[in-house]
Structure formats: structure tokens, C-alpha cells
Amino acid sequence: MKKKRSIYDVANELQVSVTTLSFVLNGKGQEKRISKEVINKIEAYIKEIGYQPNHLGRSLSTGKSKTIGMIVGDINNPFFSEVASVIEKIAVKAGYTLIVASSNNELNQMKSVIKLLNDRNVDGFIISPVAGIEEVIADLKKDEKPMIIYNCYFPELNTFNILVDNKQGAFEATSHLYDNGFRNIACITLDLYSQVDRIGGYSDFLASKNLDTHILQLPYELNYEEIINKISHFLTSNENLDAVFFSTNFLTLGGLKALSKLGGKYAQMGIVSFDDHLLYDVLNPGITAIKQPITEISSTIINNLLEMLDVSGNKVTEPQTIIFPVELIVRQSSFKR
Template sequence: MKKLVIKDIAEQLQVSKSTISFVLNGKARQHGISIKLENKILKYVEKVGYQPSRIAVGLSTGKSKTIGMLVEDISDPFFSSIARVVERSALSSGYRVIYGSTENDTVQAIDLLQAFRNHNVDGYIIAPPPGIENYIQELITDGFPVVVFDRDLPGLNCDKVLIDNFDGALQAVEHLVARQFKNIAMVTLLSRQNQMEERTNGYLKAIDDAGLAKKIKQIPYDLEKPKCVEVIRKFLAGQKTIDAVFFSTNYLALSGIEAIRQLGLRVAEDIGIVVFDDNTNFELFSPSISAVAQPVKQIGEQVTQIMLNRLQANTPAGFERVVLKTTLIARESTVNEVPALVK
């Protein structure tokens, strides 16, 4: 079936295309269109189920009813879960969401922001890689609402929904200390991202408070998994006193668990593990993996509500900064004792 366009409606009702457009965009009174004709057009549009193109509406109203969302990797469970919450919440208010993955690459992020702008999106929800502060500031200066989430860009004034990464990491390492682990290493990314620095600072605070020696291994973000496994394996093999590891991301933990297996070590019995950012698979592992869970649903709801408030001009003049707490989920990987066999 041929899709209806404004021209078809105009021909059927024997009025001009501009008259149809003015009515559909709520500008009938401004252009002297009678209530009777307006109602006639609206009833016909409802009858035939006409849906205007969002791009066309955007060109005529300056609003596309579309939100652009930039994440590090849309296939990552953390970001995809947040995106689902954002999409559902936005849709209930008549907005669509389009996505892009930056792969933590500044140039790619800038290209995506430009593509979103060319698409006439109304607002931007961004998990920013380093180096795009000026481009985000340009969006804000031009009047676009921007909500930054997951990682901060200090010095950039905009709405932000963040996680208390420092406290989450602190609790994770304090948990290992309480379980009597004495040589606790941290495997993290070689990254200038604010959230990674906060997680490292949380680790260092817990280690210093316990009077233990710090051991940190930084791994490049773009390292392929086999190489990442190899780097972690060599690190652990060269530090045989390590009895526990705090991984700053779940994908580093997956590589780390493989490295531990290759070394012939047993999780919980030979080496404890706690991970920042829970993964639905971690509780299914044997032994199950202790993790810091981020409030995914809250993050998605908060960023969407702030964005919708901005788009609907229903918000205070000042920017909002929301900092959410994490939850430590203790599982079998941090038991630090082998149960006696039942004879």
C-alpha cells in the first residue's frame, strides 16, 4: 500500500498542501484557517491514519521529537540496559531515541554528534569520551539540552547523572580486606576517563587504610581480548603473592578469569575476585563472582526525566548534578576459604 503524503490529503480534500501543513503543525489560527476546515482536515487525517515524517515535521517546526544518545558501546550490557530504559521512557512522551557507539574514540564521537545534529535531534544524552568538551559546550551554547552520564567532564557546565565510582571501588576493596586478603591487585584501563580515575582512587584509599602494598596493572582500552588475557596472565604470573584482584570493568574481569584459568589457579580458593559493574552472567559462574552493581534503571530514568524536563521547558534554570550510589553484591569469589569436604 502506498504511504500517504501531504499531497494526497490536499488533493482528496481539495485544499493546498500548505493548509494541510499549517493544520498538522498547530498553526491554523496564525494563518487564518477556519475552525471548520481545521476540524475537517484533522478528522480526515485520523480516519486514514496519516503519520507525518519526523524529518518533515522537524523542518517545519524546528523539532524532530528525536533524542540522540551517545554511548561507549551499545552492545555492552551496561549501556544497552540503560538505553532500553531511556527508549521506553522517552517513547511514552512521544520521543524517539537514536544511538551511536563512540568506542571511546574522540574523533568517532565528534562525527556522531555532527550526524545527530544533521538529523535535527532535539537533545543529546552522552557518555562522553575524553576530548569532546568543546563540542558539547558548542551544543549547549547553541541552546540544545545535553545530559552527560556515566563519566564526568569536570569544568563542563551541563546536566549530569553520575555514579559514586570512588565509594563503589572503596567498598569493593574494603570487602576484600575484610575477607582477609592481604595482597590485592587492581587491573584497570589505561585511561584518562574520570570514572576510571575515581575507581583507582577508591582502590588506593582502601589499600592505604589497610596498610597494604598497591599493585596496579593498566591495560589499553582497545586491546583485543586474546592479547588482554595474555597481559593479565603475565602480570599475575610475575606477581605470585597476589591473592585477590579488583577489576575496574566487567570486560576486563572476563579476560582476567580466563587468564587465571590458564595459570591453573582456582577462583576463590587460590585468588579472590571482585568486579566493578555487575554482569548478569556473574551470578551464574561457578564460583559466582562478587561485583559492584550500578543502578542501571535509576540512571536511565534520571537522564530521561532531566532531558524531557529540558525539552518541555519544565525545569529550573540551573543545571542538575545527580550522583547515584552503587551496591556491593558479595558472592563466592571472595569467600577466601575452602569448605571442608563432607565425609
Template sequence: MKKKLSIVDIANALNVSKTTISFILNGRAQEKRISAELVETVMKYVEEVGYKPNSLAKSLRTGKSNTIGLMVEDISNPFFASIARLIEERAYKNGYKIIYCSTDNDTQKTKELIDMFRDRHVDGYIISPPEGIEEDIESLTKDGMPVVLFDRHLPNVDTDFIEIDNLFSTYNATRHLIDQGFKNVAFVTFASNQTQMIDRVKGYQNAIEAAGLPVLIKEILFNQKEELIMNPLREFMIQNTNIDAILFGTNHIGTCGLKIMQEMGKNTPTDIAIISFDDYEVFELYSPPVTAIAQPIDEIADNVISVLLEKLDYHSASTKLKGVILKTNLKIRKSSIKASA
């Protein structure tokens, strides 16, 4: 295997100090009063031998890697994928590249990924955090690393965060089903103590209790494997035959719910009305189209990267933390409209 050239190799070949070579390659030749002739000689040689600088070594010298670590629950999920794409586009225009990864909502995996990003000297972190990483986030902020959380936050950790009004979103969606005349409205969600999921449950409960209707909540353990979501959901629907409407707490559960509906021969909204959190194309193409709580993807991405870039600006004296709460849009489609309404 061919040995990768280093600054020392270039210095030895040209009989020039490695410090001088480093200044030239880092664009500091004029500052250090290095002659134009020497700069030309070095750059010509670098081009001839195809030298490429070690990005990690460069980050150690300059204190910047121009990379951002983006950690989400599941990068294949349409919600996170859409936000990640927009963040990447904006970051690139500002001279930064993004390193993606999925945490799978796994605390230990997230801790290991944070360590990996530390080793790579990323300049900032964008995280949709699982439970149990408070100490890791605090360690980052104590070390002066910019951290922006999104989709949810950690109540006992002081960080910038961007999220939506989860409580009102599910309250509003549940209220819509009640106004349509549905009496046994269930809420199916992932079992979680994360802030966004707690608020979604509260929103549903507030609307149901205000209407004097029975609370029907099914919490399912988070898993990437659909069958491990569908099995408990199937059992819940078989055991509760009186359910006439379901609000799904995430689009992942929502798509699983639609599959169970088809499997059981249930029609929507005739047999069971449906609303899902997080809108995307599948819900629009489904027959009938599915009512969904649409998150403001563009606004979320724009706020996340704007806040982080502000923190990364070494000339910015702003230390005030930002907590941004954005509104959602309930896109009403045929799956939640009662035929007689």
C-alpha cells in the same frame, strides 16, 4: 521507485494552498478557522493516498523532532544496555523516541555522531562521554540543547550529570578483600583519564595505602576485542605470581579475567580472590559466584531521563545544573571470601 508524496502534491490535487494543508496536518485547523468540511476532505484524501509526513521536515517547522540521542560507550555492554532500555521505556511514555549509538570511547567517532544527531534535529542528548569532546558538548549547550552526561562527567564543562560514587565503591571493595586477609591485592582497569576511572583508581589506592600493602595496578588500553585485553592481562598475572586477589575495574575486564583464570588453571578464591565492578547475571551463575560492585541501574536511568525531560519542558524555568551522585551496593559472594575466614 515510487515518488513519495509531499504537501505540495496534496495541495495541487485538492486545489488548496500548501499552507492550509500544513495547518490541517499539524492539527491547527481550528486555530486557523479552517472549515470542518475541508479538514474532512483533506484527511480522507491523505488516508486514501497513504501520505506519511517527512519527520525531518516536520521538525524544521515545529522546532521539535520528539527524538533523543543516546550515546554510550558500548550498547552491547550489559550495564549500558540495561540503562538504555529503561531510558527508552520512560522516554516513550513521555512522547519521545530514542536513537542509540556506541562511541567505542573514540573521540572522532563521537564528534561525528554528535554532528549526525544535530542533522537529525534531536531535541536532547544523553551521553557517556569519551575524552576530548569538551568543545563539542559546550557547542551544544551554547546552542541551547539539553545535554545530560552519565557514568562520567567532563570537569571543565558545565552540564547536568548522573554518576555513582566511584571512589568509595572501589575503596569499599578493596577494604573487603583486605579484611578477608589478602595481602597482594591488584587492581586491573582500563587506562583512562575519564572521571569515573580516575576515581576508581584513587579508591583502590587509598584503601591499599591505608593498610600499608603494595600497590599493584595494571592499566590496559580500551578495546572491544577481548584478545587485546586478555593478552596484557595474561602477561600481568604470569609476571606477578604473588597476587592473591584482583579487583577488576569494569565487567568487560572482569569477564576476560575469569577466562584467563580458567586458562591458567587458577581457582577462585583459593588461588586468587575476585571482585568485579558492574554486576550482571554471568557473575551470579559463575562457580563460585563472583562478588561485584552493583550500580543502581534503575536509579541511574530514572535520574538521567528525569533531568533531561525537565530540560525539554519548555514551560520549565529551571536552569540550575544538577550533579547527582548515587551509591553502589557491594554484593559479596564466594569469589572474595577466604576459606579460612
């Protein structure tokens, strides 16, 4: 196999310095006052030999890798995949490659992924955190690594955070079920840090009406069939329940399967899901959902990170917390049938 040319080989063949070659490869020839003759010579030779610069070498010479590392909780979750898709489109237009990695909502895996991306010299991070990762995020902040935290955050860390109003959304979902005549409303959720505010909103509304809470908090690592079985057991063990607030759309899909299998009165239970889904509008009955503004969340994340990465500008992006409102999309599932 023929040995791949290094940047040093190409510079030697052109009889220019590695620095000069690097500037031209990165489109900074004119900015660095390199003569047009030399720029044309380098560009013509690069085209002739089909040279592809090594990205690690490029990052070492410029200090920039033109990559952004994004860490999601679970890439199978439609929320994360939709957010990543919008972010990638904007990042590519700005000249960046987006590297998406899933933590599977596990602390050790998130630590490993952050280390891997940091070792690859990504220019900035977009992180959906898990409990216990605070120290790692604090270290990134000390290293002045541009970073956006989304989905949930740690108030004690002075980071740039982008969220939705999870608590108000859950409060509104529960209130909507109450207004439609349901009184024994359950919350089926996950044992994740990101779900705390959704549980809180549900609990706060029921407390305001002096009603009991009925919470099933499932371990994240359960597979789909295990989720269905756990939900079925919970519902049959609490026979007075007449409605359910599901805190994620993945749980909603498992819950719908459980309710369908149980049949009878269970198929008539009121349902609201946190997070909308393409299927919810075509199911019968349609599923009422709390919708997050995916496009606005995604564009705000990447545009603020790009501002942090733009060293040529004078704008300093100060840490802040941006909270987007959510919207209740009403369909037939939240009405008595």
C-alpha cells in the same frame, strides 16, 4: 517507481497551506484554532492516501524532530545496553524516538556521531563523554541544546550530570577484599577517562593501609583474546597477588577466563567486579560485584531531559550533578577458598 508525495503536494491537493497541514499532522489543529471541518478533511485524506510525513520536513516546520540522540561508550557493554533499554521505553511513551550510537570510546568517532545527530536535528542529547570532547560539549551548550551527561563528566563544564559514586564503590570493593584477608590486591582497569575515579578509590584504600598498588591499565581497543593474554601475563609476572578488583564486567569476564586457564592458586584468587552481571549469580563461585542502580540512573536521565524539552512547562532545569550510591553484592568469589 512512483514519486513519493511531499508535504507540499499533499497541501496543494487539499487546498490548504503547508502550515495548516503541518499543525494537523502534529496534533496541534485545535490548539491553533483550525476548524474541526478542516481537521477532519485533512485526517480523512491522509488516511485515504496513506501519507507518511517526512520527519525532516516535520522538524523544519515545527522546530522539533521528536528524536533524542544517545551516545554510549560501547553498546556491547551490558551497562550501556541496559541503560539505553530503560531510557528508550520511557522516551517512546513520551512520543520520542531514541537514536543510540556508540563512540567506541574514541574521540574522533564521538565528534562524528555528535555532528551526525546534530545535523539530523535531534531535540536533545544523552552523552557518555570521552576525554577531549569538552569543546564540542561546550559548543552544544552555547547553542542551548538540551543535554544530559552521564557515566563521567567534566567539572569545569556547567552541565547536567548523572553519575554513580565510582570512587566510593571501588574503595568499598577493595576494603571488602582486605577485610576477608587479602593483602596483595590488584586493580585491572582500562585506559579511559571514566575509570579514573575507580582507580582512585582502589588506590586510596590501599594507601590508608600502607599497602602497595598493583595496577594493570589496558588499552580500550584490545579484543577479548588480547585482554585474556594481557591479564594472564600480568598475573604470572606478579606472583604474590592474591586478589583482583576488576573495574568493568567485561574485564571481569576476560579475567575469569585467564584465571581458569592458569589454574592452581590463580583459581583461588579473591575477585570483586565493578558492575554486576546476570552470570555472576550462577557461576561457581558466584562473583561479588559493585552494582549500579540501572533503573534509577536511566529514569533520572530521561525524565530530566524530557523536562528540558517540555517548552510548555514553566520549570527551568538548572545544571546540577546527581550522584547515585552503589551497592556491594557479596558472593563467594571475595572470600578465601
